[in-house]
Amino acid sequence: MSNSYPITVTINGKTIEKQVEPRMLLADFIRHEAGLTGTHVGCEHGVCGACTVLFDGKPVRSCIMLAVQANGHELTTVEGLAQSEDNMHPIQNAFWEAHGLQCGFCTPGILMTLVPFLEENKNPNEAEVREAISGNLCRCTGYQHIVDATLLAAKKLNEVAE
Amino acid sequence: MKPAPFEYHAPTSLDAALALKAEHGDDGKPLAGGQSLIPAMNFRVAQPSLLIDLNHIPELRHITKPNGSVHIGSMTLQSSAERDKLIAEHVPLLHEAIPNIAHPQIRNRGTIGGSLAHADPASELPVVALALGARFRAQSSAGERWIEAKDFFAGLFATALQTDELLTEIAFPTKTARTGYCFTEVARRHGDYAMAGLAAIVELDANDKIAAAKLVYLNVGDGPVDAASAAASLIGKAPEAAAFKEAGRIASQEDMHPFGNVHATPEYQRHLSAVLTERALATATQRAKVA
Secondary structure, three states: OOOOEEEEEEEOOEEEEEEEOOOOEHHHHHHHHOOOOOOOOOOOOOOOOOOEEEEOOEEEEHHHOEHHHHOOOEEEOHHHOOOEOOEOOHHHHHHHHOOOOOOOOOHHHHHHHHHHHHHHOOOOOHHHHHHHOOOOOOOOOOOHHHHHHHHHHHHHHHHHHO | OOOOOOEEEOOOOHHHHHHHHHHHHHHEEEEOOOOOHHHHHHOOOOOOOEEEEOOOOHHHOOEEOOOOEEEEEOOOEHHHHHOOHHHHHHOHHHHHHHHHOOOHHHHOOOEHHHHHHHOOOOOHHHHHHHHHOOEEEEEEOOEEEEEEHHHHEOOOOOEOOOOOOEEEEEEEEOOOOOEEEEEEEEOOOOOOOOOEEEEEEEEEOOOOOEEEEEEEEEOOOOOOEEOHHHHHOOOOOOOOHHHHHHHHHHHHHHHOOOOOEOOEOHHHHHHHHHHHHHHHHHHHHHHHHOO
16 A cells, blocks of 8 residues: 655745655654654654644644644744754753753753743743643653753743843 | 554545545544544554544534533544633533643644544543533434433443444533532643543532532543442532542442552552542532532
8 A cells, every 4th residue: 555645844934845655654754754853753652742843833742643634734843943053042042051951852842842831821830831841751850950941941031022 | 663554535524524434434544633543553553444534624623502512523622622711611621621631732633522432431521521411423424313421432442433423523511500510630640641530510409408419430440430329329418528428438439440550559549539539529519609
């Protein structure tokens, strides 16, 4: 059954057209077809959150979506956050400053979860942050520095907004 | 960890989807949010030969309130329902339960109808639907029928839907006077599968005695577990701690038969259910007094 479908997907503002088998997962499409390897594949069954990307602006798990389902939609991956190598997103800067990562494997998924969270929640408290990242597993940090970094990011984003 | 090959159809109308279902029957697996189906396909626990993607059928995404109930299109996203004002105002039990469904990333894809049709005993929506007496609209190319919640759930991951039918809409009764609702659960981490949980409904009479009650539990049986004898024990009683404790005892010791799992033994699930029953009944009663 070697059926394939043409799809057009916009990732970080760039439009990509490809033929895909319907069984191709969106995470694999992003990594292998679009060549954007910042999106990480951890558990491949929707538990670890490493593959989180923005689908029409909302965080979703790209390992439990089919690439064909992204046809005609807009995605943002972690590569879409920084304006340039010298000009990172305030959330990225906050993670750097507050040691919000160690090995970094979970970080792209956590960032893509937090970007829309912090847009909706300008001044979250610690409990809200912990709930927001409850769908993302980190095996290094024990989460404390991720929480600290997120609270710092909220502060930075508010400063940018002022 | 990749799905086996399958044929993919993305019909853009309900009629087209029903025609595919009529043609392919059980081989044509509906794809709603895919938040349970695609993980199962990644593990190859599920290997459907044909997927009918329902995400391109706008008529299946709606929330309306015709009369006495809120009708939710089966493909309505859980995240849309979570933020919906009609649901928040008129079906408070559903509104309270939705944030307990997994994580925001999941609720942004997961659908109300998909979760109900999947009929996972650990999931929240079947419990809410059974507690409220929701009705399920099943459509096929031959016609349609409405199924009562008590007849819809037919055991572990099983429903009354026939092979040519799709769940297209669910009608949740709206809240009523002097009635309080509460959903609560305990999970190891917010968003994980709950080890135990329940939906409780308490209706008070003019003398503040319990006129009616409903207690439905998750993850302690092969579907949503209706603790009928525990609820019956409350009728006519004053809504007080002793009555709640007794209801929790009956529900956890007599009405349910939990299997246990890697995180909780059956005994622990019974213990949690009993404690949660007391809390849920107390909260529902408080709410009934001001409703």
